[in-house]
Amino acid sequence: GAGVSQTPSNKVTEKGKYVELRCDPISGHTALYWYRQSLGQGPEFLIYFQGTGAADDSGLPNDRFFAVRPEGSVSTLKIQRTERGDSAVYLCASSLLAGYSTDTQYFGPGTRLTVL
Amino acid sequence: DAKTTQPNSMESNEEEPVHLPCNHSTISGTDYIHWYRQLPSQGPEYVIHGLTSNVNNRMASLAIAEDRKSSTLILHRATLRDAAVYYCILKNQGGKLIFGQGTELSVKP
Numbered sequence: 001g002a003g004v005s006q007t008p009s010n011k012v013t014e015k016g017k018y019v020e021l022r023c024d025p026i027s028g029h030t031a032l033y034w035y036r037q038s039l040g041q042g043p044e045f046l047i048y049f050q051g052t053g054a055a056d057d058s059g060l061p062n063d064r065f066f067a068v069r070p071e072g073s074v075s076t077l078k079i080q081r082t083e084r085g086d087s088a089v090y091l092c093a094s095s096l097l098a099g100y101s102t103d104t105q106y107f108g109p110g111t112r113l114t115v116l
Numbered sequence: 117d118a119k120t121t122q123p124n125s126m127e128s129n130e131e132e133p134v135h136l137p138c139n140h141s142t143i144s145g146t147d148y149i150h151w152y153r154q155l156p157s158q159g160p161e162y163v164i165h166g167l168t169s170n171v172n173n174r175m176a177s178l179a180i181a182e183d184r185k186s187s188t189l190i191l192h193r194a195t196l197r198d199a200a201v202y203y204c205i206l207k208n209q210g211g212k213l214i215f216g217q218g219t220e221l222s223v224k225p
Contacts, residue, residue, distance in 0.1 A: 004159075033212065042203060044216030045158065056211050091159050099210035101148045107159030 002026070006092050006106035012114045013082055019075045021111045023092030031098030032057075032075050033105060035091040036068055043091055048073060050098050082115045089113070120204045125220045126149040128194045136189040136219050138204030143184050151178065152190050153200040154218070160203065163189065199223045 005024045013019050025032050031050055035043035045059040049069045050057075064082075069075040079086055089112050093105040121139040128134040140149070151163040164171055164178045166187070171178040177190040191198055203218040 030134075031210070035213075035215075042201075042218055043213075045212040045214065050210050059212070093159070097210075101146065101207045101209050102165060103210055104162045104165075105152075105160075105213060107161065110159050 004092055004094055004106055006090075006108040008111060009109065010112045010114075012116065013080035013084060014116050015084060017082050017115075018041050019079050019082055019113065021079075021090050021113070022079070023075045023094075023108060025073065025075070025092070025094030026096075026106055027073075029096050029106075030072070031095045031103070032069055033058075033093040034075070034077050034094075035059075035093065036088040037091060037110070038088045046077070048098075055098075079113075084115045087113055087115045120206060120216055122204055122216065122219045124200070124217060125222070128191075128198075128221060128223050130196060130223055130225050131193050132195045134191040134198070134221065134223075136191075136204075136221065137186065138188070140204070140206055141185045141188045143206055144208060144225045147206040148208065149178065149180060149184075149187050149209050150213070151176070152203045152205065152213070152215075153198075154203070155197075155200045160215075163202070165207075194221075194223045196223050196225060197206050 034046040037043045047057040064080045067077045089110040091110045093107040095103045097103040149166040152160040154160040166178045187214045201218040
């Protein structure tokens with residue numbers, strides 16, 4: 001079946017601009033996660049949705065970052081007033097059994113964001 | 117979630133077994149040990165997880181020390197496609213994964 005998909009695969013923008021990154025999770029997965037990965041580092045957690053609501057947004061670095069999942073499926077990560085330090089690969093993952101320590105997360109290929 | 121320690125890098129020869137160690141001396145009784153790997157230019161992928169007993173699946177085996185303060189991911193016959201960064205992660209509830217630096221495995225033909 002289809003895995004997690006993310007669009008666009010690459011996004012180049014200028015400092016100060018607004019960007020939206022989209023994630024389509026695996027059908028039926030109730031949990032959706034956003035991570036970002038800087039070069040040479042492991043992925044860093046941003047936010048996690050259970051259904052339509054954000055269950056944990058403790059990883060969002062500041063109020064320029066916002067994410068929504070209005071219908072409990074597709075999610076959009078929104079970054080306002082982008083800064084060069086926002087350049088990274090943004091990864092999305094979904095899982096079926098959120099709330100369990102045994103649940104497996106399935107990752108998309110990521111969106112590479114470059115802020116010039 | 118408790119912290120894990122892994123070597124930064126390891127090398128292996130193709131078709132030989134690989135043992136990737138992970139130390140987690142502060143593990144709690146409810147922490148599961150998860151392993152993910154990330155191939156170049158891809159998102160991470162799940163490999164295996166366990167609690168106390170050793171586990172096997174089609175990708176790898178997980179050997180867990182009796183005191184659970186360490187574990188080892190075993191790839192029985194490394195292939196060139198196994199070259200990746202391997203992450204050992206402790207998880208005791210749903211939600212986020214906390215990734216460390218991982219071990220970068222290189223496989224030589």
